[in-house]
Amino acid sequence: MHILQSLFYERDPALVAKDLLGKILIRKLGLEVLSGKIVEAEAYYGGEDPASRAYKGIKNYNRLMFMDVGRVFIYMVHGNWLLNIVAHPKDGVGAVLIRAVEPVKGIEIMRKNRNVGRLRDLTNGPGKLTEALAITKELNGVDITKRNNKLAVVNGERQRFKICSSHRIGVKTDLPRKLRFFVNRNKFVSKFS
DNA sequence: AGGAAGATCTACT
DNA sequence: GTAGATCTTCCTA
Numbered sequence: 001m002h003i004l005q006s007l008f009y010e011r012d013p014a015l016v017a018k019d020l021l022g023k024i025l026i027r028k029l030g031l032e033v034l035s036g037k038i039v040e041a042e043a044y045y046g047g048e049d050p051a052s053r054a055y056k057g058i059k060n061y062n063r064l065m066f067m068d069v070g071r072v073f074i075y076m077v078h079g080n081w082l083l084n085i086v087a088h089p090k091d092g093v094g095a096v097l098i099r100a101v102e103p104v105k106g107i108e109i110m111r112k113n114r115n116v117g118r119l120r121d122l123t124n125g126p127g128k129l130t131e132a133l134a135i136t137k138e139l140n141g142v143d144i145t146k147r148n149n150k151l152a153v154v155n156g157e158r159q160r161f162k163i164c165s166s167h168r169i170g171v172k173t174d175l176p177r178k179l180r181f182f183v184n185r186n187k188f189v190s191k192f193s
Numbered sequence: 194a195g196g197a198a199g200a201t202c203t204a205c206t
Numbered sequence: 207g208t209a210g211a212t213c214t215t216c217c218t219a
Contacts (some may be wrong), residue, residue: 003216080200080213084199
């Protein structure tokens, strides 16, 4: 298992979002290790993307999107913490929102963090996975390309699956391009369409 | 002070 | 499956 390096993130966010599918997100929580396979992600750009946090230019709360790739960018929407990874070509602006994972390790702890019955409800949405993995603002800015940090993304097993795309979920004004990517027929995907 | 925001939960048809 | 209440920052007036 190899941690993805910053070169992986130094590309068009749409490519990064697509290539993150099937990779493993690891969360170290004290002595425990939780992990999940990424099955859904969306790309966001800068000033040309009205749905992006970075749309109105650099501000204190969005500055991570303008900075070095490979750090996590966390913010709250409707009472949910959402996990993004900063990704863009050199000197660009952008990030990838992680929208859903399939639980791999630490499922019992995830169940404690989230009080739900069905397994699939544990992590099938951007706000749900952060709750299951205990990800909050506290981790904002963490560099996920370094070992020993509380978050990392590693290569998954080599596997074949079909990648589907759609428009982004819940955004007020979307771009014409389809910027949401998800693993075909995976039951942890937040919405089908 | 007020409202928008990459959502979620609950309670229905 | 859909509608409505509610979640908590951070921005704009």
